[in-house]
Amino acid sequence: MYLVLAPDLTIVGVSEAYLRATMTTRAQILGRGLFDVFPDNPDDSTATGVSNLRSSLERVLKHRRPDAMAVQKYDIRRPDSEGGGFEERHWSPVNSPILGEGDQLRYIIHQVEDVTEFVRLKQQRSEQHKIADELRTRAGQMEAEIHRRAQEIQEANRLLREHQEELESRVEARTADLQQANEALRKSEEQLRQSQKLEAVGRLAGGIAHDFNNLLSVILSYSDMLSYELKPNEHALADLEEIKKAGRRAADLTRQMLAFSRQQVLDLRILDLNEIVGSVNKMLTRILGEDIELKMLLAPRLAKVKADPGQIEQVLMNLVVNARDAMPTGGNLTIETANVELDVAYARDHVGVTQGAYVMLAVSDNGVGMDKAIQARVFEPFFTTKELGKGTGLGLSTVFGIVKQSGGTIWLYSEPGIGTTFKTYLPRAEGKVDWSPSPGPPTVAIRGTETILLVEDEDQVRKVASGILKKAGYHVLEATSPGEALLVSEQHPVKIHLLLTDVVMPKMNGRQLAERIGSMRPGIRIIFMSGYTDNVIIHHGVLDSGVSFLQKPFTPDSLSSKVRQVLDGVRRDGDAQFVRH
Numbered sequence: 268m269y270l271v272l273a274p275d276l277t278i279v280g281v282s283e284a285y286l287r288a289t290m291t292t293r294a295q296i297l298g299r300g301l302f303d304v305f306p307d308n309p310d311d312s313t314a315t316g317v318s319n320l321r322s323s324l325e326r327v328l329k330h331r332r333p334d335a336m337a338v339q340k341y342d343i344r345r346p347d348s349e350g351g352g353f354e355e356r357h358w359s360p361v362n363s364p365i366l367g368e369g370d371q372l373r374y375i376i377h378q379v380e381d382v383t384e385f386v387r388l389k390q391q392r393s394e395q396h397k398i399a400d401e402l403r404t405r406a407g408q409m410e411a412e413i414h415r416r417a418q419e420i421q422e423a424n425r426l427l428r429e430h431q432e433e434l435e436s437r438v439e440a441r442t443a444d445l446q447q448a449n450e451a452l453r454k455s456e457e458q459l460r461q462s463q464k465l466e467a468v469g470r471l472a473g474g475i476a477h478d479f480n481n482l483l484s485v486i487l488s489y490s491d492m493l494s495y496e497l498k499p500n501e502h503a504l505a506d507l508e509e510i511k512k513a514g515r516r517a518a519d520l521t522r523q524m525l526a527f528s529r530q531q532v533l534d535l536r537i538l539d540l541n542e543i544v545g546s547v548n549k550m551l552t553r554i555l556g557e558d559i560e561l562k563m564l565l566a567p568r569l570a571k572v573k574a575d576p577g578q579i580e581q582v583l584m585n586l587v588v589n590a591r592d593a594m595p596t597g598g599n600l601t602i603e604t605a606n607v608e609l610d611v612a613y614a615r616d617h618v619g620v621t622q623g624a625y626v627m628l629a630v631s632d633n634g635v636g637m638d639k640a641i642q643a644r645v646f647e648p649f650f651t652t653k654e655l656g657k658g659t660g661l662g663l664s665t666v667f668g669i670v671k672q673s674g675g676t677i678w679l680y681s682e683p684g685i686g687t688t689f690k691t692y693l694p695r696a697e698g699k700v701d702w703s704p705s706p707g708p709p710t711v712a713i714r715g716t717e718t719i720l721l722v723e724d725e726d727q728v729r730k731v732a733s734g735i736l737k738k739a740g741y742h743v744l745e746a747t748s749p750g751e752a753l754l755v756s757e758q759h760p761v762k763i764h765l766l767l768t769d770v771v772m773p774k775m776n777g778r779q780l781a782e783r784i785g786s787m788r789p790g791i792r793i794i795f796m797s798g799y800t801d802n803v804i805i806h807h808g809v810l811d812s813g814v815s816f817l818q819k820p821f822t823p824d825s826l827s828s829k830v831r832q833v834l835d836g837v838r839r840d841g842d843a844q845f846v847r848h
């Protein structure tokens with residue numbers, strides 16, 4: 268399509284296609300100036316159509332050469348019948364000169380292609396590209412966002428997992444704590460039950476022992492006295508010997524029962540346990556035999572304890588004999604001493620243990636060991652796994668009683684088939700050692716002529732004691748009760764050298780009686796005799812230093828030698844104190 272322009276840019280010709288494309292008619296435009304007909308779109312402030320076209324036409328006029336223009340936006344006025352205004356159009360124009368004679372420019376052919384559709388398409392495409400790009404960047408952003416979120420979620424998950432793990436481990440730890448606490452509780456309940464059981468049995472045993480000691484005093488004393496009367500070849504002497512043996516055995520049992528019930532009268536000394544171990548060493552090797560190797564691990568600078576040396580010897584012997592019996596085909600036996608501190612944790616885990624400084628005496632063997640059921644019962648009196656006649660089951664209950672009465676504690680560790688350790692802990696004591704192994708009891712004369720006030724509520728016991736003393740030459744005043752004794756003391760005109768009194772009597776105990784008589788007759792010697800200790804008396808701290816004690820059951824020998832010792836003022840250091848913890 269084209270326009271034909273005169274050099275003054277008046278439209279002089281037009282093609283049909285041009286008229287259609289520009290929505291004009293030939294009549295409307297012929298003879299009119301190009302830019303009158305086609306002005307710039309006044310609504311498009313950036314419109315450059317007119318100026319660009321003018322420049323191109325001026326170039327053609329000037330150089331008389333065709334001028335191809337770049338695609339132009341050149342909006343076309345819409346006729347009013349079509350709604351008026353301008354319509355966006357894009358054109359690709361070429362302006363060519365038509366030269367006449369003498370190269371004179373006669374016309375300019377303004378040829379155009381309407382590329383509006385094309386441009387629109389292109390625009391659309393670039394729009395689409397833009398959208399695609401935008402979408403792509405949006406997608407990229409979204410991807411990045413998703414990635415970021417995913418990472419956040421992962422991180423959150425990780426934290427969650429961590430927290431969960433921590434929580435789980437906390438729950439686990441707490442559960443373990445609880446289990447431990449439960450286990451500890453169960454153990455202490457078990458220990459408490461055990462100790463209550465032993466306590467009850469102990470009280471029973473103590474009560475029985477009290478009566479037995481009186482009966483045994485009578486049996487042993489009369490059979491002894493009777494044997495003095497009989498001639499050496501008399502047939503009855505052998506029978507009597509059997510009675511005495513049975514009596515002594517019964518006295519042994521009673522003593523063990525008392526030990527268990529912690530009602531023995533203890534002869535407390537400051538001791539070095541290493542010395543005790545040393546003093547029984549010889550005896551130990553004798554009872555152990557050749558198949559058992561004895562090892563001593565004695566701590567140097569061992570702290571002292573306050574205990575009854577004879578009792579501690581017995582503890583050691585009983586533990587050693589048990590260890591020997593647990594190793595019928597031989598093995599290793601270890602005796603160990605050590606200074607130990609039992610701490611709060613130990614005290615918490617072991618019922619009845621107070622924390623503090625102790626001296627440990629342990630006996631270990633690698634013998635048959637014990638299962639839990641046996642371990643739970645070993646300290647019970649008369650519990651034995653040994654065949655009939657081999658064991659009485661009083662060994663460990665004696666040990667238990669002695670250790671407890673000495674303020675100590677005992678624990679055992681045992682595994683069937685591996686061995687056993689018994690550990691006894693005695694509280695540390697301050698002071699100088701006041702005991703050393705003695706070569707044997709001193710022999711003393713057992714006769715005398717002094718006056719003795721004998722107070723005993725058990726008729727048979729009083730009678731036999733009086734008989735023994737009279738036979739030994741003494742003048743004996745008898746009283747069946749403290750009241751009667753006070754009366755005798757008041758009424759007797761001459762000196763009474765010795766008060767020999769039972770401790771446990773109704774109404775007034777031996778101690779109170781001794782105080783009354785002691786104040787009436789200053790300088791009178793006093794011997795207490797008893798088969799066991801009694802709470803009332805111990806609480807009042809009876810039998811301090813300077814008082815003497817005769818253990819029931821007595822025999823003519825033990826009675827007369829104690830009386831002689833005390834009258835002679837030989838207060839053996841061994842004279843006892845009532846002690847109970």
Ligand SMILES: Nc1ncnc2c1ncn2[C@@H]1O[C@H](COP(=O)(O)OP(=O)(O)OP(=O)(O)O)[C@@H](O)[C@H]1O
Pocket residue numbers: 585589590593632634635636637641645646650651652653657658659660661662663664686687
């Ligand atoms: N070292 C040990 N190894 C294995 N078992 C032991 C050990 N010590 C004690 N026992 C067990 O404990 C039980 C009780 O011991 P205990 O010393 O009280 O009595 P016993 O030795 O049987 O008799 P007794 O000591 O009166 O002669 C024993 O029968 C034995 O079963």
Ligand SMILES: [Mg+2]
Pocket residue numbers: 585588589658661662663
């Ligand atoms: Mg034993």
